[in-house]
Amino acid sequence: MLLREFLPGDQEAFCSLQQDQDVGQFMDWLPRTREQAEAAFLDALEQQLMPIRRRFFYAVEVDSIVAGSVGFTLLSGDSADCGWFFRKNFWGKGIGTMAVALLVEDAFAKGISKLKASARSQNIGSIRVAEKCGFQRLGEKNGRVFFEAINSPKM
Template identity: 85%
Template sequence: MLQNYVLLREFLPRDQEVFCSLQEDQDVGQFVDWLPRTRYQAEVAFWDALEQQVMPIRSRFFYAVEVDSIVAGSVGFTLLSGGSADCGWFLRKNFWGKGIGTKAVALLVEDAFVKGISKLRASARSQNIGSIRVAEKCGFQRLGEKNGRVFFEVIDNRKI
């Protein structure tokens, strides 16, 4: 069986169309509170992601999930206080159920820990079984559920 090669990389200007189409996708939007976006909103978010890459003090890290040279989705985290960050992920529908989300989130967690983050938080809609499984497979511990969302965190145990 052929394994998918998954990597995270910074978004590039050439990724605008796939980024926007992902954020406009109704199927993806059913699981993400702030999606789907309009084209204009998606373009603003895309250019914000690019601008974050050159900020002297960066607060948001958004990455393209690339699978065999194709952008399959997006992952990222936003810094909070006290060495923690909120993170999230989403994939284009044709990449669901193939283990790609798990690989991408594992890479994201490692990247965050390397950057000095000691705790990552995430949440998923309670009906989003795929994202819940990704979080659990990547070492996130379930904290509880509220208003139809499941909340998780993972702690960098290397710093304890």
């Protein structure tokens, strides 16, 4: 498994992932139309070129296939909101846990001290990924479970 920046050649894989009904059932903003997915893809590429970057979106590659996407968006101070989603045929195989663990490591290496995440209450897979990757459950509201991970300095 590889976590990497999106490349121009990933557009079709990115768009099909964002248009997928199975993936969209757990996301408030998915599935997207083709136009919306293409705009999001261009934004992901443009973010890579920004001198001061706010959003970090990564392709999760498994056996040369874009299996999903993980990323974070900087908030105020040194905190960020993060998220992840994967193609259905990669669910339940540990890919999400590995990818999110790498995402957390990347965010903390970039100076983020607090990562926030949430998942729909019925999205047991994402809830388990968050817990396995060190996120602490903060509570539940309006059908969503909220989490945070704190970067504790090593002693």
